[in-house]
Amino acid sequence: MNSAQAQRVLDASLTRAVFIKMGKDKIYLREIQYIPDYDYLERKGFDISDVDLRKGNDFSGKVIIKTWDSEVLSMKILSNGKTINTIKPEDKKKVKIKTSKSTLTHKTNGCETVTDQYWEAQCEIEQQGDVWVYTGECDNWVLVWESAPYEICAPDGTNPCDNNPDPNCLCEFYGFGCSDGGDGGGSPVVPAIIINDQALKNNPCLNEVYSKLGQASGFDYYLKRFDGNNSVANLNFAIGTLVGNTYGETSPPNNGSITITLDAGKLAETPPLFVADIFIHEIIHAEMFRKMMIAAESGNIDPTIMTTQQQIDYVESLRNNFPGLYDYYMRYEYNVPSGQEPSNAMHELMAQHYISIIVSALKQYDNTQTNDVYNAIAWFGLKGTGSSFDSTGLLPNSTTAWKNLSAQERLNLIQTLNNYIQNSPKCQN
Structure with missing residues (x-):
């Protein structure tokens, strides 16, 4: 908070x-x-x-x-x-x-x-x-x-x-009228264990980064959204092989479960601080999906399996309870202005509003780097999509926030990240 x-x-x-x-x-x-x-x-x-x-x-x-x-x-x-x-x-x-x-x-x-x-x-x-x-x-x-x-x-x-x-x-x-003369009591209900991180236990790299991140309040804040006290969603971590330049992926809710899949092979070839960024990035995705589940009042948020009335109620609830998410989904996916290509609403939102949050969490994990390094890492995955950068640092489908940076800022961030990954010790398994 x-x-x-x-x-x-x-x-x-x-x-x-x-x-x-x-x-x-x-x-x-x-x-x-x-x-x-x-x-x-x-x-x-x-x-x-x-x-x-x-x-x-x-x-x-x-x-x-x-x-x-x-x-x-x-x-x-x-x-x-x-x-x-x-x-x-x-x-x-x-x-x-x-x-x-x-x-x-x-x-x-x-x-x-x-x-x-x-x-x-x-x-x-x-x-x-x-x-x-x-x-x-x-x-x-x-x-x-x-x-x-x-x-x-x-x-x-x-x-x-x-x-x-x-x-x-x-x-x-x-706190009175107790037969034992005390101040009251009673037995609490047992909360469900709904964070399944077992897949990380046998991977030294991921497990070490995840354990250390749990001590950082910036990451722990989001993780606790899925604890047994408050959450409407189960959170699962899985290890798998992801395509292209994807290191982590968060799947939409399925029957009340949100799964974060990590490509352990690729991550092992990157520094631990970069691995920490992937955890932070994906837990923010999971938190956004959790809020959408609250709005949908369902373990699934796929409109194609909702009745017409359920779709209406879902959109109204999202607008009333989580207006930021609603605004970005309308702006970038469902009500895109003429002449504008649809893009990933969550990435647009994170690029615009979460860079400083990610930077703060990274500093809590490892406070030995420069601000340039933290910013360069935080921008990973939030620049947009496409096969390669042009001479000004833009991708074929860049996020709005990435476009709003100057060409020099974009190029500096790209070079800083590349240098850090190439020259830093890797998170070997």
Whole structure:
């Protein structure tokens, strides 16, 4: 998540106060804080004001349960309204918080070790009738507490309190009335293991690059879009032989699975940083396909197997939820202006908007190269299609962003990439 997206999450997060009557004379007060996943927030038009787990809905993100004096009782990770993990921080330091985020520090055997950061923003509020409302601006967000690392695993069993307002679930959701005297619990649902990277394990070159890339936040951000917490798609890695100058290829979704095929033979003859670029390039393709699956509400996005109404709904959903993808597909594939040749919409989008993202991920993988090298590698596969470059560095079917560079810029990028590949140690198997 970049800083702009993080700010959207911070701004959209909300807290509800819940009064729970127990017996004739006991009333408990709990704060329930909702911090949405960015993808969920984007699908909701950046407005989650109607979220309320007591009524049941498709919320995806983190829910923090606190006492009125802001003692954290439990934190829950939800996907589509279902609790998939419950976290009890060992350190329940009393802090008034507005939102939180988790930073992945280690991952092994299906478990993640994370550290939660709690941020505070002081706001002006006043009571109007029986409602507290904001009356002024909020201060800047300030980090007030960081938890000790703790482990999130996926225990066996099912959660008896999913979308269940029954008082018997108060222990699970609100942290009291528990038979063990604790703060609640329950067993999360086991998320599916939907990243299949087994094909990489027996290839030292690919496995080493992939493992190191997993420690780079720029790559890990996209990879986690396919983890068991949030994804609508399975992600598979495969090794195969690809035609021409193709080193990697991402297939459109098929029955809910997206496959990235890598040509291990060709990649073994290139430097590890170039191999890293192929991983990054293809995972961005996979992420775009994943968003298209969300829009289609299907494990397939082939319009030829959709009914007319499904096609209409798919296009409308893509336009409403992922307007950037919609715009580029209309502009470059489905509604191409007269006199313009159709081209690859994803490559057009990546060439225009993702070069800096790829460069950043490459630097996280290996920070020993020059900016010229990072840029030259990032442009690989995004220049267009055709058998050879002309004297100005253009291909027969160049992407718009590549055309918009000067001839000297194009030629420099081509030469820098060629020199780097030829003169750098190769990623031998």
